[in-house]
Amino acid sequence: MRTIIEPFRIKSVEPLHHTTPEERERCLVDAGYNLFLIPARDILIDLLTDSGTSAMSTGQWAAVMRGDESYAGSDSFFRLKAVAADLTGFRHMIPTHQGRAAERILFTVMCKPGHIVPSNTHFDTTRANIEFTGARAVDLPVPEAADTQARLDFKGNMDVAALESLIAAEGAERIPLAMLTITNNSGGGQPVSMANIEAVKNVCARHGIPLYLDACRFAENAWFIREREPGYGDWSPKRIAQKMFSLGDGCTFSAKKDAFANIGGFLCSNDDRVAQQETNLLILTEGFPTYGGLAGRDLDAIATGLEEVLDPDYLRYRIVSTGYLGRHIADRGVPIVEPPGGHAIYIDAARMLPHIPPCQFPGQALAVELYRHAGIRSVEIGSVMFGAAAQHELLRLAIPRRVYTQSHIDYVVEAILEVNARKDRIRGLEIVEEPPFLRHFSARFRPLA
Ligand code: F0G
Numbered sequence: 008m009r010t011i012i013e014p015f016r017i018k019s020v021e022p023l024h025h026t027t028p029e030e031r032e033r034c035l036v037d038a039g040y041n042l043f044l045i046p047a048r049d050i051l052i053d054l055l056t057d058s059g060t061s062a063m064s065t066g067q068w069a070a071v072m073r074g075d076e077s078y079a080g081s082d083s084f085f086r087l088k089a090v091a092a093d094l095t096g097f098r099h100m101i102p103t104h105q106g107r108a109a110e111r112i113l114f115t116v117m118c119k120p121g122h123i124v125p126s127n128t129h130f131d132t133t134r135a136n137i138e139f140t141g142a143r144a145v146d147l148p149v150p151e152a153a154d155t156q157a158r159l160d161f162k163g164n165m166d167v168a169a170l171e172s173l174i175a176a177e178g179a180e181r182i183p184l185a186m187l188t189i190t191n192n193s194g195g196g197q198p199v200s201m202a203n204i205e206a207v208k209n210v211c212a213r214h215g216i217p218l219y220l221d222a223c224r225f226a227e228n229a230w231f232i233r234e235r236e237p238g239y240g241d242w243s244p245k246r247i248a249q250k251m252f253s254l255g256d257g258c259t260f261s262a263k264k265d266a267f268a269n270i271g272g273f274l275c276s277n278d279d280r281v282a283q284q285e286t287n288l289l290i291l292t293e294g295f296p297t298y299g300g301l302a303g304r305d306l307d308a309i310a311t312g313l314e315e316v317l318d319p320d321y322l323r324y325r326i327v328s329t330g331y332l333g334r335h336i337a338d339r340g341v342p343i344v345e346p347p348g349g350h351a352i353y354i355d356a357a358r359m360l361p362h363i364p365p366c367q368f369p370g371q372a373l374a375v376e377l378y379r380h381a382g383i384r385s386v387e388i389g390s391v392m393f394g395a396a397a398q399h400e401l402l403r404l405a406i407p408r409r410v411y412t413q414s415h416i417d418y419v420v421e422a423i424l425e426v427n428a429r430k431d432r433i434r435g436l437e438i439v440e441e442p443p444f445l446r447h448f449s450a451r452f453r454p455l456a
Contacts (some may be wrong), residue, residue, distance in 0.1 A: 011327050014320040015409060018065065024048050031379055039451025040375050040436055042384050051382030052415055053407070057350045059105075059263035059270060060407035063308060067267060070311040074304025079295055083303035087273075087310040094245070094313060095222075095252040097275035099282035101289050102299030102306060106223060106261025107132040109274035111139075112293075113219070113259060116284045117183040118142035125173055126186040126221070127165040128152075128194045131392070133186070133221060133259075135445075142183075145173065152194050155344045155355045155399060160235040161200035162346075163191030163228075165207050179214035188221040189228040189251065193388070195401075196224075196329075196348020198231035201239065201250065208254040217256035217278070223264040225251060227349030230322040245317045257281075264350070266312035267408055271305045325349070328416065329406055335420040341427050350405055354423075356389065357400035360433055365390045367435025367455060370402045373426070375454075376433050377402075381422035391438075392447040 026034070026049055038044035047053065053060070063071075075082035084102070091100045103109040110133050118124065120141030128146045129137065137144040147169040151157045165187060174182060187207060189199045204220075211218045229247040233239045239247055252258065256278065262271035276282045286296050293300035301309075315321065326349060333347030336354070344353040356369040363369040370387035377383045389400035404419065426433075434455050441450040 011324055013328075013409075013412060014318070014324050015064070023051055025051060026382055028379070031382060035375060035379060039440065040371070040454065041447075041450055041452060042374055042378055042386070043448050044451075045378070045384070049382075050378075050384045052411065052419055053384045054351075054404040054419070055384045055386050057264060057405040057407050058261065059268070060410065061263075061267040061269070061312075062407070062409040063267055063269070064311070064315055064409075066315065067308045067311045070307035071304040074302060074307045076303045079297055081297055081303045081306070083306040083310070084297040087306045087313075090310045090313050091273060091275065094248060095258060095275055096249065097252065097255075097257060098277050098279070099285075100273050100275045101282075101286055101296055102301055102309075103272045103274055103289070103293055104300035105263060105270060106221075106259055106272045107136060108293055108300065109259040109261075109272050110136040112285050112288045113184075113257075113274055114140050114142065115288060116281055119183075121181060122183050123173070123177055123181055124184060124186060125165075125170055125182065127163055127188055127199060128191050129186065130188060130192050130221065130223075131445075133188070147173065148191070148194055152191075152197070153398065155195070155342070155353075155358070155401075158345045159197075160346075161198055161203060161231075163189070163194050163197035163199045164203040165199070167203070167206045167210060170207065170210055174210070174214050174216070179216055182214075182216050184217045184219050184256075185211050186219050186221055187255075188223075190224045190231070190349045192224070192350075195344035195353050196227075196351045197344075198228045198235070198349065200236050201232050201247070202236065204251055204254045218254065220252065220255040220258040222252070222258040223261045224349055225260075226265040226316040226322060227325065229317070230319075230326050231349065234326070243317070244319060244322055248317065262309040262312065264408075265316045266309045267316060268305060268309045268312050271301050271309045273299070273309075325408065328413070331413070332404065332406070332416050332419060336423050336427075339424055339427075341423055344399075344401065352404045352406075353388065354402040354404070355399065356387075356402050359427065360430055362431065363433070363435040365397065365400055367437065368400075368452070369435065370400045371452065372433050372435050373402045375436070375452075376426050377422060380426050381418070383419055383422055387447065391450065394446075
């Protein structure tokens with residue numbers, strides 16, 4: 008059979024709430040045209056993020072009931088520890104309440120003012136946590152990644168020559184660690200090849216720089232390697248993931264992505280001294296090292312999710328279904344970041360709406376129009392989010408794991424194509440109110456005439 012189906016059936020359902028065009032217009036006005044400020048019950052299909060929005064499995068709900076809520080030495084912790092050790096091979100693992108808590112602890116321990124932390128592309132919380140320590144976060148994506156239309160197998164790769172030059176120019180002693188974000192979220196959800204991880208590791212090892220993986224979407228990355236990189240076609244996703252982790256000296260992980268958990272994360276390291284300092288900080292702000300700010304039931308859900316996500320049937324469906332949305336809109340004229348990524352499709356709003364300049368926020372204008380037309384929530388990744396530093400004007404449609412069926416996605420395709428057919432009439436926006444930082448969460452806008 009060639010038809011790829013959702014590898015699950017549905018046991019528990021959550022009703023969707025339809026709104027009228029008039030209700031949506033009222034919601035937009037009340038929210039200042041910022042979709043973060045619209046109550047979730049007024050959203051029909053929510054593609055704001057794939058983080059913490061997964062549907063948990065029967066196995067995970069059973070694990071939740073098994074959760075051991077002991078303050079110290081909980082069984083749930085030891086189950087997670089065993090699963091994480093088997094998968095990552097790292098010596099130390101501390102649970103955290105989500106990915107950015109792991110980031111804050113890692114960079115507080117490793118970074119000082121004047122330090123530099125290179126990555127293929129830092130996610131925004133990663134960058135913010137590095138800069139909060141006084142260090143500088145540097146993105147070194149491969150140059151081809153700048154062209155949204157270039158179709159590369161591993162467009163998330165780091166530019167290894169640029170890494171060498173950075174080390175030569177700045178000195179290895181100023182670089183306390185390097186990172187690789189797999190898959191590369193801010194770069195379009197694009198994968199990183201095993202060859203690139205190996206090359207980055209070699210450069211880092213030569214200079215005594217530890218390499219950390221931002222492993223939020225490690226399983227999706229492993230699947231892309233299996234599908235696209237010569238030599239891995241008959242490897243299991245787990246074996247590929249184990250090899251990826253074996254090239255790192257540690258990792259940060261948000262369990263809200265590839266562990267199908269609604270909350271949680273962890274921080275791993277092979278360095279005993281660093282791990283001790285991290286544990287001390289963890290106790291100060293997150294909790295005792297065997298729960299790290301989570302309930303025992305969360306630890307158990309993560310442990311189960313980490314095993315489920317490596318199921319080849321799941322990963323095949325996941326990557327094919329994201330590509331389905333991408334191809335169905337791109338092949339009918341909507342410019343997306345090519346090729347489709349693992350967890351999301353990114354529309355190139357600057358290309359789709361050339362009559363709206365970046366200062367009038369084409370990505371935000373498109374997000375508003377898609378909500379107005381069909382009740383779909385997406386997120387701008389462009390000048391609203393990054394200000395003048397924005398490289399592209401993108402609209403991200405992130406796909407929650409195991410949540411929507413193909414007919415939901417067909418509805419999204421139809422809505423996008425209808426909006427695209429009358430895109431010339433979409434107008435830009437201006438900001439009327441904004442906070443001093445991370446303005447995309449709370450800024451208010453006004454439509455331009
Ligand atoms: N790293 C990457 C690559 C991420 O995508 C995220 C979160 C984090 C770190 C931080 O993890 O949210 O658990 O604190 N990304 C979400 C998103 C928010 O919508 O892309 P967290």
